[in-house]
Structures are given as C-alpha cells and as structure tokens.
Amino acid sequence: MSEERKEFWRWPEYRWVNPDIDWTKGKVITAGVDVGSVSSKAAILVDGELYAYDYMRTGASSKDSAIKAMTWLLEAIEPKMKLEDIHYIVGTGYGRVNVPFAKRAITEIACHARGANFLWGPTVRTILDVGGQDVKAIRCDEKGKVISFLMNDKCAAGTGRGMEVFADLLGVPIQDIGHLSLQVKEEPPPVSNTCVVFARNEASALLRQGWPKEQVAAAYHLAMAMRMVELLERLGVEKDLVVTGGQSKNIGIVKRVARLLNIEPLPNPTKPGYDPVAAGAIGAALFAKALYEREKGVK
C-alpha cells in the first residue's frame, strides 16, 4: 500500500528569462551559481543586466545540483545559449567549490551583499539573509562591499529548514505559512524552545491543546523573528535593511522582524526577475563580470 504524502515544505521550482534582451547582441555574458544547502540558484547577466535566473532544490550532490540548475536555465533560453557562450562563471554558496564550470568561488556573504546592492541600490547597508541551513546578518557599504557579518550555520533554529519543519507539521504549503501566521487577532507568546526538534514537540502539544494552526504558526514565526533580530542587533543595524533568501518571501517573518526592530525593511523590488532569493547568484554573476573584465583588461 502506498500513500502519497504531500510535501508541504517544498518550495516550488521556477525559472525566468528576460524577454526584452537579445543575448546574442551582448558583449559580456557572465553567470553565477549559488549552490545552497537547500536550494540551488543560477543567474545570467548580459552586459551587467539581469537576463535569466532559476531556483531549484539542491540534491544529494553539490556538483550535480550546480549542473542541473545551470542546464535547466539554459534550456529556457532562446535562441539557444550554450555553456561555452558564457564568458565567466563564479560559484558561491555552501557547495561553491563543487561548481564544475566555475572559474572562481566566492563566499555567499560577499555575493549576497553585492547582489543586494544590485537589486535594491546603493542605500542598502544591512542584509538579513535567511538561507535553508543558515542565517546571516551582513553590513555593507554603498558599493555592496562587506564590512562585517554574523552567521549561524550550526543550528536549524532561525533558518529556512526550521520553517519547513513547521510547514510540514501544520500541513500548510511553505509559501502560504507566513500569511497564515498573520491571521491571528492577538500575537501569542513565542514558542519557547530554541531547538527546532523540541519546538516541533512543543507545537504538537499546542495543537493537541486545541490551538488553531494560525496561532501555532504565529508563535513559531515570532520565535524565529526574535532569533533573527538578536543576530541583527548583535551586528548592529544601519538603514536601509533588506531581506534576502527564502524567508524574504515570508510576510509573517518580514513583518515581525520589522516590528521587533522598529525598522521597516525595504520592500522587495518590483522589477521583473529582481528576486531576493537569487541575490547570491546575481552577486556571483556580477563578480564574474568584474573578474572577466579585469582579465581582459577592459575598463
């Protein structure tokens, strides 16, 4: 007997190509591949303009995930683009050293800062990047250069994986859980356990006590936002603040972080393709452009 189990935790995969650009007319084509612990992203720039990007789940192997993210993106491009058409590729993220076609590997911290500067502009000074298995607070200058950062990559509390565990527990699609968490009249006290495993047990007990799903979701979102704010405050927050990574799309997290910090993050860019989830890959592609031009002696 088999039973199909819905994977509520899974973010949908997607890809986007800028229809207004003819890449064959471009002079410099660069790409960034961000192999995260949970998701892999590839982005392609044509003469420094965002041309295409995609988002996929990372598999068991970093190398295969990098190849898949790049291949799936290239498949969407017309007229056909080959890997050899790309002048320079930079790898970033957790699996950055395993991107087979990358000429260089650059840390995701540098790439996120660079990418955020591109997506929101030079006013960005603080970035909260919530990845699948880590959470980072990054301070940067007006050029998107990293000044300092703090990171938790040891514990699932406050990371995207923690939220996936809760989406699964509540049986709510991951992309809807943030909205759900805001459907409460009054904010409940936060889930008290830091550890995701214990927090999950605590939440199960709350559900058994008759708490509605939205209230449990609110309690976990609040706990998670508190952890993020703790990290941000340890680093020191300077405006403008932006959020990148998967949780940038979670309104329940963004709103609570804003309330706790008393600082409203810049809203996500509205320009097509300017996706905060791809900030790392875009940053890597921007580094690729700079490296290529330096190599070629182009000013």
Place this chain on the structure above:
Amino acid sequence: MITAGIDLGARTVKAVIMDGTKILSKAITITGFEQKQSAEEALNNALKTAGISRKDIEYLVATGTGRKVCLEPPISANREVTEVIADAAGAVFVHPATRTVIDVGAEEGRAARVDEKGSVKDFVINERCAAGAGTFVEAMARALEVRVEDMGPLALKSTRSIPMNAQCTVFAESEVVTLIHEQTPKEDIAKAIVDSMAARIGSMVRRVGIEKDVVLIGGVAKNIGFVEALKRELATDIVVPPDPEFVGALGAALIAARKE
C-alpha cells in the same frame, strides 16, 4: 522504611520502591500527553509488583522534567529533587566508586562530578539542543530506517570513521539522507551517528571534568554503540550499571529515606 522515587522524564516515567536499601520493585511507562496519568500508572505498577499500597510508602521523592506535576495528587510526592542530585545519589549507590556520572536521556544530557557520599561537586546540563540527547539517535534511526534499539549493535559492526559535519539534529537528518544516497553502508552511518553524539556529550563532560570511575546512565546508556564511542571520545573506561534508565528514580527513592 518504605520509600519511593519517581522520575518523570520527557519520554518515560520510572518508579522505584525501596525498603531501606533494598529495591522492592521497579516500573517504567511511556510519558503520555497526560503526564500525571503516566506517573500514576508507573507508580501503580511498581506498587502492584511490590504487593503494597500507596499508604505504605512513608516518603516519596519526585525528579525528572515533570517532577513538579508529581507534587500534586494523585502522586502527592513529599518533595522534589533535580535530576542531577538524584543521578548522583543513585549512581554512587549502584557503583560506589562513581566520581563522574553522565546521564543521557531523551531530551537532556547531564554530567556531574560527585563525592563518595553521592553529593554533587559540580555539574553541567544541556537541555536546549536535541543533538546532545536521545532524540538525536531516534531521529537518525528514522532517517536510516533502522529501529532505535538496533542502532548500537549496527554501529559496532563498522570499523570506518566517517565524520558528520552537521551538529544540529535537523541538519544531520539531511546529511544521513545524503550518505544513504551515496550508498554508504548502514553500519558506517550508524557509527558516524553515535560518534558525533559522543563528541557532543564528550565536550559537555569535559566542561565539568572527568574523574574515575565514570558511570553512564539514562536510556541512551543502553545503546552499546554509543557507549563504545563515548569510551573512545573520553579515552576512559565507562561503567554502565544494569537498568541504567532507573538510576535517577533509584536516587530519588534513596533521598526519600533521609526524609529531609
């Protein structure tokens, strides 16, 4: 004098009834949603085995995460003690040479240095992270599709050392899945799991200091793979008493005899 100790833990409730220093009976039940009911069930089972009733118990001491609940009826414990104090008393009773007692339960890990009277000199607790407790092995056994009681024997079959990068239970689950995908033999993964847990418990124990004899108690002490891993990690011999999960309740029953 008949005394009793109840240890209401995160996963199981243990009850021990004693007459002086003689153990009359022991009982264990799963901790259910209704903690009071589970505690009552454990106590009643122990009373039944001993062939006595609740009023025959002169003094009852509760310990464990749920010990506060035991102060209320129907258990109506005379007092409560922390797990560390109960562990120390129990460990020195079952193994008088105990100077360091390590207790790894379902959701907590503790280590204490004790003197020959069973008094605590120093202690350290992890109650915040599942990676240093039995929950970690349970979660990994699920990922590996192996029964939790088979993890220890399985780990003993392996001679390889595969390092695990993840320190967090949630992340380690994904890592185990990756190892399975890479066709790593199950026994090698099981060993990697107990090794990584031993490393975590080991660093906690080192914070309190290691003095021989080292005694390991709590449910996880029944995992022989973990015991061997912890011996390697601490580079010392480790004593596991019989019924290691009952030592805390036993300690509580012994403390009850003092009627303090």
